[in-house]
Amino acid sequence: MGSQSDWPTLKEAAAVLDELGISWKANIVSAHRTPDRLYGYGKTAVDRGLKVIIAGAGGAAHLPGMMASKTRLPVIGVPVQTKALSGVDSLYSIVQMPKGYPVATMAIGAAGAANAGLMAAAILALSDAALAQRLQAWRDALTASIPDEPQDD
Numbered sequence: 001m002g003s004q005s006d007w008p009t010l011k012e013a014a015a016v017l018d019e020l021g022i023s024w025k026a027n028i029v030s031a032h033r034t035p036d037r038l039y040g041y042g043k044t045a046v047d048r049g050l051k052v053i054i055a056g057a058g059g060a061a062h063l064p065g066m067m068a069s070k071t072r073l074p075v076i077g078v079p080v081q082t083k084a085l086s087g088v089d090s091l092y093s094i095v096q097m098p099k100g101y102p103v104a105t106m107a108i109g110a111a112g113a114a115n116a117g118l119m120a121a122a123i124l125a126l127s128d129a130a131l132a133q134r135l136q137a138w139r140d141a142l143t144a145s146i147p148d149e150p151q152d153d
């Protein structure tokens with residue numbers, strides 16, 4: 001994530017990864033404030049054994065796209081909600097990548113972060129049958145939790 005202030009949003013992705021038994025590591029990396037850290041992170045990602053990168057940032061959110069330019073790993077972008085522009089700025093900064101360097105862009109905010117965790121799980125499940133089973137069970141449990149009819153408060 002681009003800043004400590006993004007963690008309340010991005011920890012929703014971490015929570016989903018925990019539920020699915022996927023190991024993760026969170027770091028603060030900013031294209032603007034720590035560009036050398038960003039380059040190092042992206043350049044060494046494959047050799048360090050990372051499989052999928054979830055990159056969340058707000059405002060002028062260049063982190064996900066710059067990360068995608070430095071690694072061939074799949075990069076999932078999470079637009080963090082902002083006060084001034086409600087996260088539309090983050091979304092537009094992440095989603096409109098030029099041909100050749102895609103970022104799989106989620107919805108704005110916490111739901112988008114949770115979905116980033118699920119998208120990462122779906123990618124990893126392609127080569128991990130046990131994880132595929134856990135992901136299917138997670139989805140089945142969500143479906144089973146949805147009531148047929150609304151309840152009064």
Ligand SMILES: Nc1c(C(=O)O)ncn1[C@@H]1O[C@H](COP(=O)(O)O)[C@@H](O)[C@H]1O
Nearest residue numbers: 002003005030031032057058061062063
């Ligand atoms: N968008 C970026 C980048 C980047 O894209 O590299 N680095 C920090 N930021 C964003 O700045 C916002 C405000 O950060 P502060 O709360 O630290 O001032 C955060 O949402 C962060 O993601």
